[in-house]
Amino acid sequence: MVVLVDGKPLPDLKDNNVVFMDAFYKEFDSTLGKAAREFRKKPVKHVSNKDITLYVDQHEYAVLCHDSSAVISKLGSDMATTCHIVTLYHKDTKVAAVAHFDGPAKASATDPVTKQGMTDMVHDMLKEIKLRIRMGDGEPESIIKLELNIVCGFCDKRNLSHMLSDHLLKDFETFKSPDGFPPVQFELTMFCSSKWNNKKVEPDQEEPFNCWIVGGVVCDAKTGQIMPAQFDDDARTPVIARRGARCISEVELYPNIYSVQDNCFILRPYSYVSKPTDIPQLLSLSCAELKKKISTSPNAEASGFCLYTRASLQFIQDNPDPMKSVFSVGPLKLQAQIMDELLTWQ
Template identity: 30%
Template sequence: MPLLIDSRRVDVSLPVGRILQTSPQLEERARNLTSQPTQVVGASGFLYVQQRELAATTPGDSLISILGSEDATTCHILVLRHTGSGATCLAHCDGSDSESEIAAIMQAVKSLTKTTEGRLELHMVGGFNDQRQLSLKLSRQLLKAFHKQVEDVHLVTFCVTDINNKKENGIHLPIIYGIAVNVKTGEISKAKFPDRQPDEDLRSAYILTGGSMVNIYDAEKEQLNIGPYSWLPFPNIDFWLIQDDKQILDSFSTSPQAEPPDFAQHMKSSLKYLKDNPHPEVSVFPKGKPRSYKKKADGQWERIKN
């Protein structure tokens, strides 16, 4: 069945900006989201989703009530929610394999939905008017991938590219870099996240080595699972570790002028992790099992044995 706006079939061949204009309500919701103050989300009850990750849970989760992701420039952050079960998935997509990523998002929500009452609602946020038009390309890819799904998917938030764009000193930038979703209410908010644990460098290193999208959360067990991952030694890593911030930005970002200030530092930290762990199956996952965690009441992650 098709992707729908206001219960009408979306013509995904239309320009992205034109799709937004087909629904005054859709455009108004996007503008309202961009005008929100940015909320700072604390660690309690929160799960951070990195690029090329997804996480899904339900309102019945006793440990996690908020999913969120940030640092989306040309990337898009997606939230898919079933209104009957409340099952909610948040994913950070970069266009590496949009069709398989959307299939994984759909499966994550469907596997947590035991009722036929309700509908699937999609929120899509991210991208801006970048010079290479990578944001626009990704918006189109994601729309087409959802349009191919068997189930009806209702697009209720579409805050991408043009409408998520601002200009500062002649430079195009995203208005929204990050969003949070309250799993219990379905509310979407503009947000930032000081806490991105656990295993932030490990998870980023996996992306740098070309890893595909992974589901990091087991909602039934209420636990976060990282890996097990394996990768080949990163080429020329000593060279990259001595480069200045500008070189790192230009080489590793799709939109160097739009990245947050800590991008280069974060990238070098991930590269250092790769240097220190050229064979993660030995140093990080010696028994071939994931690194598993539970969220504690104080917001910290506690490592658990598998």
């Protein structure tokens, strides 16, 4: 067993997603369910660029740590509907990771892209922990214990959140450490997701629909504490349209967007896998129409969805071959700096 909840293992992984998740909710309602209900009541942290927080966009992850040389020691993400935001934390070395997983766009018994993204995130975190221990920030361990939190998602009509919850829990449970690293044990301390992050919305003269309660998270690498969060526009940086274009065009790999050693944001080169062919038409649509065309859950999208989707679509239209127009000299690297108490990227 790799994932534990107060010392208890997860239900039988052989069960299908419906049986497994039903057993999960029943088994842990008094612990994780209670924690989720309390978490949903916490005030939402409105994150601005004054908060010096690294923004992780959809289909990305980042690893960082808190120490005297770190420019940034907080990270988070938001605008998650059917998506899940995952945080990991190693208490001794103060290494933290955040990922924004979106899962497959349709029902699937397996999800190799999410599994690979999760694996890559944990591998990068283990490398950073190993480096910190060598530097004297912690003691060598026979088992590396990581605090695991899974947040966001709701009871959507297509059960995409439900399936993503199932995939992620099983992927963490079956994780195997790479050669040269101790085994990992994930201590699941928060699961405010899917069924435990759902509310019924009943608008006037419209059909009721399900919606999320918590749509974003911020994690403090100094303490490991997580809070419900919503990022201001000036905090969703840098180059958010370029990053959104990568996601829209279905590039499968989950990239690590930050170098701890260099205090540097990195956007690695990518080519579009499947870009929309009707971008001019999409850009001309109303917000409601655009949501129906692009979103997995049109009724539940965050307020900034259309603005950021249009910016990403415009970037794709203006850069039909980003390997030539954007990445001709390699990855984009931007140094994190604090100027006038604001996070900037140079």
